[in-house]
Amino acid sequence: MYQLAPNIELLFTEAGDYHDRVRAAAAAGFDAVEMWGPTGADAPATPKDLPALKAALEETGTQLTAQLAEPRTQFMIPPWDHSEFFRKLDEGVQIAHDLGCPRMVVGSGTGFGGWKRQVQLDKLVEIYQKAIAQIDGSGITLVLEPVNVRVDHPGSLLDRTAEGVYVARGVDSPYFGVLYDIYHSAVEGEDIETELTNAGSLIKYVQLADAPGRGEPGTGDLDWPATLAVLRSSGYDGPIGLEYYPQAASDESVRYIRDVAAQA
Numbered sequence: 001m002y003q004l005a006p007n008i009e010l011l012f013t014e015a016g017d018y019h020d021r022v023r024a025a026a027a028a029g030f031d032a033v034e035m036w037g038p039t040g041a042d043a044p045a046t047p048k049d050l051p052a053l054k055a056a057l058e059e060t061g062t063q064l065t066a067q068l069a070e071p072r073t074q075f076m077i078p079p080w081d082h083s084e085f086f087r088k089l090d091e092g093v094q095i096a097h098d099l100g101c102p103r104m105v106v107g108s109g110t111g112f113g114g115w116k117r118q119v120q121l122d123k124l125v126e127i128y129q130k131a132i133a134q135i136d137g138s139g140i141t142l143v144l145e146p147v148n149v150r151v152d153h154p155g156s157l158l159d160r161t162a163e164g165v166y167v168a169r170g171v172d173s174p175y176f177g178v179l180y181d182i183y184h185s186a187v188e189g190e191d192i193e194t195e196l197t198n199a200g201s202l203i204k205y206v207q208l209a210d211a212p213g214r215g216e217p218g219t220g221d222l223d224w225p226a227t228l229a230v231l232r233s234s235g236y237d238g239p240i241g242l243e244y245y246p247q248a249a250s251d252e253s254v255r256y257i258r259d260v261a262a263q264a
């Protein structure tokens with residue numbers, strides 16, 4: 001049985017503010033949620049009401065499993081000047097601590113100015129070794145997310161799971177791993193079993209959506225019982241973020257994947 005964490009940017013939006021989405025997720029029987037950064041999908045320029053969010057998490061006993069190291073622009077490391085990224089990293093860690101969140105999601109950005117791919121991957125290793133040193137002692141794990149470039153993130157550097165694994169091996173820290181997003185991987189045409197076997201214990205968080213379309217499981221082509229069985233046999237037993245754009249009402253959209261996850 002996997003712990004599922006609805007993404008409150010995309011699910012339970014019917015409830016209103018982020019803190020009410022936490023309450024709605026808890027009322028629907030979830031004990032975990034995930035979110036993007038201190039700003040969110042609703043109003044990218046406006047900070048979330050973090051005290052209200054914290055109160056809702058505590059009142060309902062809900063675990064925040066992951067947050068993006070935002071603002072969202074910082075999920076994308078700029079090509080040249082990385083100082084803003086490192087500054088935001090400290091802010092993100094502070095927020096994660098306040099909200100009791102153990103993981104922060106980080107990305108590659110669009111790469112580093114036309115160098116050979118291998119050089120750019122090694123640059124990512126260097127940046128994240130520095131990031132891990134900077135947040136040493138915080139207890140927060142950074143999870144690096146390869147994202148698909150075919151549909152959602154054209155121009156991003158890191159689109160292959162195996163390259164995320166390469167970077168994680170290079171960073172070589174128990175507080176650094178890969179976020180394996182089943183949707184992004186499927187859109188990239190990857191074979192889940194091959195990727196998970198290669199990644200082993202470096203997968204430190206998982207998200208899902210069906211493909212194509214990025215809706216809830218059951219709206220696309222993926223075989224969910226088989227997919228979660230492969231995930232289970234890879235050894236991953238952590239939470240799974242439900243990061244999809246629901247096509248049905250939120251509480252209906254979760255039904256099928258909950259059934260599958262309960263048996264996985």
Ligand SMILES: O=C(O)C(=O)CO
Nearest residue numbers: 105145147152181243
């Ligand atoms: O922005 C995206 O597509 C993500 O998957 C973030 O987690």
